[in-house]
Amino acid sequence: MRELTYLDALNEALREEMERDENVFLIGEDIGSFGGVFGVEKGLWEKFGEKRVRQTPISEDAIVGTAVGAAMTGLRPVAEIMYIDFITCCMDQVVNQAAKLRYMSGGNLKMPLVIRAQGGSGTAEAAQHSQSLEAWFVHTPGLKVVMPATVYDAKGLLKTAIRDDNPVIFLEHRLLYNMKDNVPEGEWTVPFGKAEVKQEGKDITIVATSLMIHKALEAAKELAGNISIEVIDPKTLVPLDIDTILESVKKTSRLLVVHEAPTIAGVGAEIVRQVVEKAFDYLDGAPRVLGGKSIPMPFAPTLEKACTPQKEDIIKFVKEMV
């Protein structure tokens, strides 16, 4: 075992996959000698050169369009959108092109591309640099949606994403970049569509994504002894491992979904729908979603915190529900 950060884990995944397959290349802004604004591509330009680490102008449509055209003609691009907020500048390429061309071609082509972006709030960057937009992509048929919460998963899921023959939206949380954990040496992959029970419990199930996994685990720790919480990380929202969630809810009879994205019409609502349809009789109370407020993310750190679920909010919800 060795200690690695989430950021270094992503870097390692890119490096290993580029070594393994020469058709894998990176494309994005400031990813050349600087190594990406957060450093995810650090050292890759030096190692693989300009052909495979392609620093672009500020042209999001061109970045994703290049990835789409390259993927359908045999390459395996990994595109970086610096902030998920900027995906709005190229939604056509993501939603109308990447997601749909394989189906529209009757399966004639493959679209093995990854779009990586970081998102979330917590760094006082205000409403155009703080969003969690996963629901938009979950709502778009043809895209896989991945949200790694741990160092181990960051590497393993990214490697799986790069090897997948379908378009994958890979959403990192920038507050996790410096998180350290002990992980094995060498290579590993983490499968899509396989949730992980992070902690077993019997009174309530919490399904949380990305950064919220850590807040849920903190809340569970604080309530330990009084309330026994089962914490589940779905890891991938498309495909979603609803079976693991159902199994847990059948045991605990209660469900709380926690995510940073606004509660309204979010992924939590969808998980609750599926659980209500498939395990209604097992529920001892209304399942709930604790998400962000429907307010453009304010700048001031105090206001920012007030807009997103905190450990205290999770504890409050759990106490109300159990």
Place this chain on the structure above:
Amino acid sequence: MNRKKSIELLDLMYRIRFFEERTMKLFREGLIVGALHHYIGEEAIAVGACATAEEDDYVVSTHRGHGHCIAKGADLKRMMAELMGRETGYSKARGGSMHIFSIEEGLLGGNGIVGGGLPIALGSALSGQYRDSGQVTLCFFAEGAAARGTFHESLNLASLWKLPVVYICENNLWAATTYINYSLPIENIGDRASAYGIPGKVIDGNDVEKVYDTVDEAVKRARAGKGPTLIECKSFRHHPHCMVIPDTRPQDEVMEWKKKDPIPRFEKRLLGKKVITKTEMEKIRGKVNNMLDEAEEFGRKSSVPGVETVAEGLWA
């Protein structure tokens, strides 16, 4: 241009024209549904341009894309079947008129999003450059798309990276019901090339030989690693924007342009140069008509896809 090539081009122009006429008939019969944009009047562009391409070169097309597919060598039967929503169609009836794909033949699809193909052509061009395969991408778009941001992002990056792509702007003066002076403040889109540091050409898009020569030079340049070219072809569509929008264009303008129809023009030139006789021409037309009878028959006889197959093709 040698005799064989000239006759080949004429043949392809007939194929496009007759294909489009046949689809109009089938649309009126209710056998083709949905959005149907015709290429009649613009045949010289697709035919002249695609004739410069190798089999493995790529074509990025538009909503008005039947001509590009046919010129690149697509099978009329599978095209017709696609338009008729049959399982034997190129895209297994998932795409329809605007979305005919055949990666094997270099057809990277039309696009329902005006200007949506421009960034995709960057990728196929990069792919050729990356694999050092010598493959060139022909990227078709029309003047309506030249007002979109993707035009700028694409030409900028293509020039920066010297990508092997040829931008072919089919300026037919009207974008749906919008005349060009409502969408562009300059006369020639080709003039914008200088802003990207690439060659720009403004040519008569109804002259198939002119299109061939101009695109050929650009393709050779791209293949030699010298980067993209922007070619604006002035032309006109003889029919309204699509089957369900009535014509809003002044009829005298339409009549003027019909006089410049690229097909009779090419026929006249070939007859004048004694490259072909009237009888030979008749024979080619007859052959193409038969091909379309067969294509129609193929479509009629093919099955519509079973609803149980609806999810097929989504995931790889």
